[in-house]
Amino acid sequence: MPTQTFRSKPVATSHSTVFVVDDDPEFRESVSLLLESVKLKAHVFVSAEDFVANYDRRRGGCLVSDVRMPGMSGLELQKWMLDNEIKLPIILVTGHAEVPMAVEAMRAGAVDFIQKPYSPQQLLERVQQALRQDEQRREEEREDEGTQNLLATLTPREREIMDLLLDGGTSQRIGNRLNLSTKTVDFHRRNMLDKMGVDSIVELAKIVGRRV
Template sequence: MNSNATVFVVDDDSAMRNSLKWLIETVGMRVETFASAEEFIKSYYPGRAGCLLLDVRMPGMSGLELQEYFAEQNITIPVIIITGHGDVPMSVRAMKAGAVDFIEKPFNDEQLLDSIRSALEIDQDQRVIQAERAEIAARLAQLTPREHEVMEMVTNGKSNKEIASALGVSAKTVEAHRARVMEKMEASSLAGLVKMVIAANLYKDH
């Protein structure tokens, strides 16, 4: 687990914030606490490793509104919702919006810590995937428009002859483009190139 990962606690109840901070720090995790969603937004910058422990019902911006704000900004940080019994329907909404867990008050300490560990693992996995996609995007940026065309046709199962016919060039020219695509994409096989193209499409969607 990332040693720089931080558990961000956002709760308007000072006693709850202090209790959570103490509990999480007893197992050696970093903690930062905030009294409101607005306070958290001001101090947080995207890219920090960690997870968010979030109270649903708070004055000002609610937990759900903070979650929606992050979704609009394309900020991906795993969210654990802390809820009172009356907030369960809201928490279900939060889960549908992508929260990784919701914990009802009063909660079991070990259950909460397990949930935090899972959220931090999710964050770490997401970072690995994002780094891989960024690397693939950088390789794609090196391709010429014609190389992009050839790559698309190759990964769609077209033969060199079919590609040559479609583009109005010789098969040798297609072979040359194909070799440059493999080199620039650092692909050792066609299967490897296909995997990268799939990952690149995911990259564009996010």
């Protein structure tokens, strides 16, 4: 019998991990082997409580969890993650009778759910989608952190003038409002743009998420 191969789109980072939570050892092993067959890193947990006790929130990736488990269920694990601001994308594996619960989980923010029985290729595709989503979120968070670090370098006056410029103010109107000369406003404007690493107010608006 020929060996089956699975297609895998490249993920954005080699540091991503697929966290597998299930009380069934056969499920954990089969999913781990499937992921490793396409060079994805798997970390298995025997229960939701095991995940809660041992997960390092600095690690990116996605979570694959059964809905129904002894003790804490997959839905309860999802709620715990939301309450603790853990933003890993979640893929829930469900039986036919659990579909309504999975729909509830989707409304609460789960990325997807897969109904048993499922094909290995289907699971891989959902995992790849979740990993790409998590990497995009983490990249946006890194960019936001960089912007906040730049904003922290501004003086109170530069920050004040920046906000007024982003609100559509001209140097003359800002000067009249702050009792400053237009030349002084332009001086602060140049310093502010230099510190933020941009050449125009339009570019500034893009990185701080404002419209002008």
